Every structure is written in structure tokens, then in C-alpha cells.
Amino acid sequence: MELDIWTEKYRPKGFDEVLGQDDIVKRIRAFVEKKNMPHLLFSGPAGTGKTSLALVICRELFGESWHGNLLELNASDERGIDVVRTRVKDFARTHALDSKVPFKVIYLDESDALTRDAQHALRRTIEDNARTCRFILSCNYSSKIIDPIQSRCAVFRFRPVETSVMLTIARNVAEKEGLELSGGAADALVAVAEGDARRLHNLLQSCAVVSRTITERLVYELASMARPQEIDTVLELALKGDFTAARKLLLDTMLSYGFSGLDAIKQIQQQALSLKSLDDRGRLRLIEHCGEAEFRLSEGADEFVQLEALLAFVALLRK
Ligand SMILES: Nc1ncnc2c1ncn2[C@@H]1O[C@H](COP(=O)(O)OP(=O)(O)O)[C@@H](O)[C@H]1O
Ligand SMILES: [Mg+2]
Structure with missing residues (x-):
């Protein structure tokens, strides 16, 4: 019995595995090649590659030592901005570990969960630590992020993953996992997932538990939707x-x-x-x-x- 979660198993490991966000990937690559980048704001719906791209950036920047040079926080878990500030402060105190890059990276997921006041505090935290840290903020709606933060970041808007790319992802996973997608199943997966690649992986994995042959009916059944x-x-x-x-x-x-x-x-x-x-x-x-x-x-x-x-x-x- 496999216990691995496919969204993690198939998480992109390099730039060319982040699919369907070509313009974004191209611009980010340029920053990473120069080993210099501004703070980044990733906005867009769930399951489109925001977290994955942030992790790829760190792998590319820091190689082996990427774990030690990255602090991942979630704004909605962290019980308020004070916890974020303390954790950032502790992390920023030390220099980047064995690395040619002069900064460390802080990834703050769900930044739009912070209140306006908390965002103003965050803006100060970003400024206070700008010498040693680059922030990558992710959010669903950039309109919920205050202007003073937006203006300090390069903003990237992720789109729902296109149908053709979703089909490629579904077929690729099916092949690697030895699953058969019978007539209509691939289209059904893509229709149900609505541009959310995480949802696609999860759905495919739940289907695979039931049967190696995946039918359109099974997809809709597990998604609790009618055909x-x-x-x-x-x-x-x-x-x-x-x-x-x-x-x-x-x-x-x-x-x-x-x-x-x-x-x-x-x-x-x-x-x-x-x-x-x-x-x-x-x-x-x-x-x-x-x-x-x-x-x-x-x-x-x-x-x-x-x-x-x-x-x-x-x-x-x-x-
Ligand atoms: N653009 C993409 N290309 C390939 N796989 C993707 C992409 N976006 C999401 N995925 C898949 O969905 C999973 C969740 O993606 P993630 O980057 O965490 O999404 P987000 O942070 O935008 O909600 C990844 O592990 C990967 O398997
Ligand atoms: Mg994410």
C-alpha cells in the first residue's frame, strides 16, 4: 500500500517541471541566474504552482543547503503577525548557510489572510530584514494585499492551469502509476479539477485506490458530482x-x-x-x-x- 501523497511525489523539482506558467518561470529564472532577486508576490488560485515555484527557486539558489536557507510560514496558521515577526527575526539573525547567495528566503503562504494592520507590520518586517532576506509572499487575491507591500515586490499572477497542461499532467501520472484512463476519464478529471493541479492529483490518487482502470463515472463519483x-x-x-x-x-x-x-x-x-x-x-x-x-x-x-x-x-x- 502506497502511503505517499501524489501532490508531493509529483511536486515540480526544477523550473521545467512547473508547467503552464511559462512567462513567470522565464522571468524568475533570470533573477535566479543572477543570484539576485527582489521580494516576490505570487498571486493566484490554489494548485497552480506558487509554492512549488518558491521551492524550486530555493533549490536552484542554494543547491544542497536549500532547506537551511528557507523559512516557510503560513500566515493563517501562525496565530498572528507577532509569531511571524519573531520567527523571521530568529531566522534572519544568522547568515545564509554555506552559500554564494547573500540572502536567505522566507516564504509566507496565504499572506492575504493577514489583516491590514498585520500587513503594515509585515511591511516593516520585510524592510527591517531586507539586507539578509528575500520574501516570497503568496496569496489568492493580490487585491487583498496593501499597496505598500505590492510596491516593494515583483508581482506574478498565476493562472488556473490550462486544460492541455492538465491533460498532460493526468496522462503522465497515469503512465507512471500504471493506471488506465478509459474513455472520457481524462476529460472528466480535468473538468472536475478546474485548473487546480493539486485537486487533479488528489482525485487521481483517490480513483487509483478504487481501481487501476479509471472511468469517467468513477471520477465523478469520487468528486461527488454528477456526470x-x-x-x-x-x-x-x-x-x-x-x-x-x-x-x-x-x-x-x-x-x-x-x-x-x-x-x-x-x-x-x-x-x-x-x-x-x-x-x-x-x-x-x-x-x-x-x-x-x-x-x-x-x-x-x-x-x-x-x-x-x-x-x-x-x-x-x-x-
Ligand atoms: N504549474 C504546475 N505544474 C506542474 N504541477 C503543478 C503545477 N501547479 C501545481 N502542481 C501540482 O500541484 C501540487 C500543488 O501545487 P502548489 O505549488 O503547492 O500550488 P499552490 O501553492 O499554487 O496552491 C504540486 O505538488 C504539483 O504536483
Ligand atoms: Mg501553496
């Missing part, structure tokens, strides 16, 4: 006026995949745009109603009542 065609069928039934059958199929699908009313509404909303038997106006009205149902659920409404109401609305869209 898009099944949602289409539900909607088509409602549009044909067969409300009872639509309702039954939706409930059966929810039970067999184990997803919630909220997930169902999100999936209906995703399928609405491509629904063939509706005209543009109908699709837009359906999307609008999904928004309302989603809001009501988030306010605590009953999910079955809301789903039935949504299906009834679909049935009424029938021309």
Missing part, C-alpha cells in the same frame, strides 16, 4: 414537461453520487449554458434562477424545496 450528461438529462426531462421523471432522476443521481443540493444547483448552472433545447433567453433565465436558489440555500432554505422549485421553473420554460 454532465446526467444533469442534461434531468433538465431535458423537465423541459419536455416530465417533471416527475426529472425530479426522480435528480434525486437518484444525488443519492448515488452523494452530492448536496448546493452542488446540484451549481452543476445545473454549469450545464445551462450549453442546453440545446433552450433558447438564449431561456438559458439566461435559468442561470438567474440558479443564482436565486443558491442564495436561498446559503440562507438556510430547504434544499429539496428549492431544487423542486428550480425544476418546476425549468418545466415552465417549455415553449
